[in-house]
Amino acid sequence: MTKIFLSGHRDFGNRGCEAIVRSTVDIVRKAIPGAEFVVPSTNIERDRALWPEAEGYGVTFSDCLRQSVPMRVFGKARKRLDWLNNRYPPLRPPADARRLIDDCDAVLAVGGDNYSEDYSLPFMPVMLDRYAMDQGLPVVLWGASVGPFERSKGYEEFMARHMRRYSMIHVREARSESYCKEALGVSRLRRFSDPAFALVPQTEGLFELGEEDCIGVNLSPLILGKLGDRAESFIRELVLALKAAHEQHGFTVLLLPHVMSYQGPNDDRKALAKVKSGLDSEGVANVAVTDEINAAQIKGLIRRCRVFMGARTHATIAAMSMGVPVISIGYSVKATGINEMVFGHDRFVVDYRQLESAGLVARINEVLEANEAVAGESVREKLRVDAEGAGESLRELVRPRSGAQEADRSSGTNGQAE
Known part of the structure; x- marks a missing residue:
């Protein structure tokens, strides 16, 4: 053996x-x-x-x-x-x-x-x-x-x-x-x-989402740490972009952690809690996943999203592998490399240092409309x-x-x- x-x-x-x-x-x-x-x-x-x-x-x-x-x-x-x-x-x-x-x-x-x-x-x-x-x-x-x-x-x-x-x-x-x-x-x-x-995604044992279309969001505290004093501004720009997506498309925001650490600061739920606070203040409908669900279940939730944006590499890979339009919030060369492999370009990678609400809204609308933003069945x-x-x-x-x-x-x- x-x-x-x-x-x-x-x-x-x-x-x-x-x-x-x-x-x-x-x-x-x-x-x-x-x-x-x-x-x-x-x-x-x-x-x-x-x-x-x-x-x-x-x-x-x-x-x-x-x-x-x-x-x-x-x-x-x-x-x-x-x-x-x-x-x-x-x-x-x-x-x-x-x-x-x-x-x-x-x-x-x-x-x-x-x-x-x-x-x-x-x-x-x-x-x-x-x-x-x-x-x-x-x-x-x-x-x-x-x-x-x-x-x-x-x-x-x-x-x-x-x-x-x-x-x-x-x-x-x-x-x-x-x-x-x-x-x-x-x-x-x-x-x-x-x-x-x-x-293989798993759908059993997951909570039910409403009938509204969802925009899935993943955010890493690593990005906020890299931004330092600019982290608060980053969160604000992200919240404003999600508010615009909610108003234009009726999206509910699904906040999806992909790292749920057992100890230490590297837990996506901490970064996403800041986003949720901003969304609540703006009156934007949102659902925050806080349960200890596994990788296959997270992939099952991402499959239900109309569009997904994420910082964690394997959160975006989950979206790509199921044909969900995806925006990568890039903080390393791997995001660019994987996007180039899947789509042949890196247009749907947003540099975390340059994220601003108007540009992100435009990118969301672009991936919703562009066929090349989705990995087709043959590509997948x-x-x-x-x-x-x-x-x-x-x-x-x-x-x-x-x-x-x-x-x-x-x-x-x-x-x-x-």
Whole structure:
């Protein structure tokens, strides 16, 4: 039986991560029937509640990423001493993670944009992937946007060396493909659609919306943090645009979080609460989703929208994959790259730094009227099939274990996932 460890993943607090894991499991099991998966989780109880059928798909959640004191010390030091990021950490991954990786046949480095500078620089993913590489396992960077690494020349050179060690890199858009080839010198590289294009929406257990058409809205607190003192003005312009859409088209505003963190400030509900307050003040009908619904259910809600605008990548991918007209509130190159892949242009990407109400209203009206704002059925099917092609690529890299190795695994010689 083929067993795969998913590195680069922490939990389902970000429903984009959940969408990647769910769809990756489906894609791989179509190519490698019966494949099993070890999925790290810092909150197993919550992740099981969001995906109660996971075990039936060969998924075992494992709390295997607990950092030792030296890891925590080094993690803090690298944020202050930038040169520490230009080399592999002088540490091994947690013992539980090493044991689980040793018992696997391959590692998929998921997460979408771990290897970029959109968030904090990757630390645990680098350690996990390096360890698996050193053990001779196939390690595939899966469904990724990569770079650009502009922090320093030294960091880009380190990332280039690391990227060239992957057995294969699957990028999800052309900009990352070009960057990997031209700047990083990667040769083992293929491009596939983001795996979440294959995620099946779920409609069971959702609250009922009224008969009115909805405009779906997702907003990330990351954008408000980047804007600083201009965040209040951004919210005001967004509210005025939604008010105009309500008056012109009768839209009810559906406020949809896509990251519902278990702790910390990175929770979309906090940003959307500010939008709701503004809409309430303007008398605009709105519905705020605050329940802990899963990625497939969020996709089911987005399918009901007449138009959708979102900041989170996988919220917009959900809309694209179902033919819902979509506006991406872009805060990184990945939004532009994915729009170019789906539509052939980036006209429906709005730079968060330049958002203003009149321009956004015009963009809403444009996507409602323009046929090219909707991924047609043939395009959507092509994206889904293309995403599933990544499974065939993986199958070519994974070598089945010998009978003796399988017997060792079954007897517990190499350890078992918890």
